[in-house]
Amino acid sequence: MQVSLGAQYVGPFDGRSQNRLFFGTTNGELTEDHADQQEALGKGRSDHEWIFELGYRFPLTRFAYVQPDIQYVKRPGGTGNVPDTAVLGAQFGDSL
Numbered sequence: 865m866q867v868s869l870g871a872q873y874v875g876p877f878d879g880r881s882q883n884r885l886f887f888g889t890t891n892g893e894l895t896e897d898h899a900d901q902q903e904a905l906g907k908g909r910s911d912h913e914w915i916f917e918l919g920y921r922f923p924l925t926r927f928a929y930v931q932p933d934i935q936y937v938k939r940p941g942g943t944g945n946v947p948d949t950a951v952l953g954a955q956f957g958d959s960l
Contacts, residue, residue: 866892910942
């Protein structure tokens with residue numbers, strides 16, 4: 865099972881009506897099959913992983929945008945054997 869929740873604020877600054885500030889979170893339970901495989905490999909029993917994301921989208925042109933973001937991953941892989949981590953990323957896309 866996976867549960868996601870998010871919100872965005874369009875036009876967070878004066879004169880930047882097309883920009884978007886957003887936050888999202890996803891909590892996902894990993895399957896029993898996956899947990900069995902991880903345990904058989906000696907990696908521990910996985911159960912869930914939780915991700916938080918904060919990003920900002922702004923237009924480069926009328927037709928394209930860039931969206932840098934940061935994610936914080938709690939329990940990567942679902943076992944608790946890997947330390948929580950932060951991930952920097954960016955997306956590019958068309959605005960159509």
